[in-house]
Amino acid sequence: MTTRPPKSGGPKGRKPQAGKFQAGRPPAGKFQADGRARTGPRTSARDAAERAARNRGDDAGARDPWGGQVAAAPAPARPPKPRRDAAAPRGPAVAKPGSRPPAKRAAAPAPAPAPAPGPTRREQRAAASATLASGVQTLTVEPDEAGMRIDRFLTARFPLLPFTRVQTIVRKGELRVDGKRAKPNDRLEPGMSVRVPPLRLDQPTERPRSAAREQDDAEFIRSLILYEDADMMILNKPFGLAVQGGSGTVRHVDGLLAALTGPDGQKPRLVHRLDKDTAGCLIVAKTRLAAATLAKSFRSRAARKIYWALTAGVPRVRQGRVSTYLAKEEPTDADARMRVAKHGDEGASHALTYYAMVDQAAQKLSWLSFKPVTGRTHQLRAHAAHIGHPIVGDPKYFSVENWELPGGIQNRLHLLARRIVIPHPRTGKPVDVSAPLPPHMAQSWNLLGFDAARYDPIVEAPEA
DSSP states (O other), X not given: OOOOOOOXXXXXXXXXXXXXXXXXXXXXXXXXXXXXXXXXXXXXXXXXHHHHHXXXXXXXXXXXXXXXXXXXXXXXXXXXXXXTTOOSOOOOOOOOTTOOOOOOOXXXXXXXXXXXXXXXXXXXHHHHHHTTTSSOEEEEOOGGGTTOBHHHHHHHHOTTSOHXXXXXXXXXXXXXXXXXXXXXXXXXOTTOEEEEOOOOOOOOOOOOOOHHHHXXXXXXXXXXXXEEOSSEEEEEEOTTOBSSOBTTBOOBHHXXXXXXXXXXXXXXXXXSOOOTTOEEEXXXXXXXXXXXXXXXXXXXXXXXXXXXXXXXXXXXXXXXXXXXXXXXXXXXXXXXXXXXXOTTOXXXXXXXXXXXXEEEETTTEEEEEEXXXXXXXXXXHHHHHHTTOOBTXXXXXXXXXXXXXXXXXXXXXXXXXXXXXXXOTTTOOXXXXXXXXXXXXXXXXHHHTOOTTSOOGGGGSXXX
């Protein structure tokens, strides 16, 4: 015979059967998540009693209808649904006497903190130098590094890495750009991946930088400025001062520029180079964007340069054109002598120079003006020697036999980067700057009776 389940709340006047519940506990194995038996309807008498106790403000455990032990904490009641006819929000509810305190609402999430400012260039360089001794590194070319040579890129990222070491890494194929071998003069584009092999450097000792030394360096660099604005400056590099450091070179322009580093860590950057013994105009960019723009002007040959030199002998052709291929005699030597090569020789690059004779002295010395179209290493010195008129005081290319230096002329390289015209990196308007003769060349000009204000016929030379 099948019996019907009891009604909600159970029959009136009946007590629980003996053995069915012991000490207020339902049989084992038939519990819900809140400890209640699974038998009976979902809305039991116990639920109704607890709800009634809560409405009266009494402790539900004190009026346990099942007797015996106090039941476990009931499941939280569902929040009442809002009334549809509520026209306006009600004021703060007043708690009834003896009722429980209202539950605290979860605090609103705190606003996200503002992103911290990114590291400065100085901090990035310091972090890169601190992690050099690890394994292989993969660097990504930034937009402001577009157009940089691969060797200059490594020098800028790792200032503590000697330039000779940079050239060795590239020459041996240890450095890869997008998975391919690279040459030192290869140009980079934004987004390229540069794989750098493990580097080993002597960690620099922490030495306090002398404020007086930095001030002296800054004053010295500023004394060389021929032109300056917010984006660039043009220096009058003196004879004997190297542009960049190397083996045994401690004082150089690149190191002195560190004294002009701004508060944001931006250090002025070299755009091109001059030989150590060549004096005259040297362009320096103040920002990476200006450096990239000026470098493109040099590569596209939008920049015009004029050099003055004192040479041995007088050329038969007063104005001419020198077009050769140049290659290093020792490819592994960064400062090796350049030789005239043939087209197709290993490491040979085309070099083009226009020249004009401005004045001459006793058929023994000539004042030549050069306009280089390309920018190869030692190009003017090698071309002057190639046409039989080497530059006076050149220790590498002067090889005229039975030639004596005239009295009063110093045995120093007589080569000056006299004038440069280049589009401004921001406005595009031409910046035209000329450098004065260095002291040893000014002495020779006075001795030979040359007038530095004389018209320079190289201006009429072709542009390409």
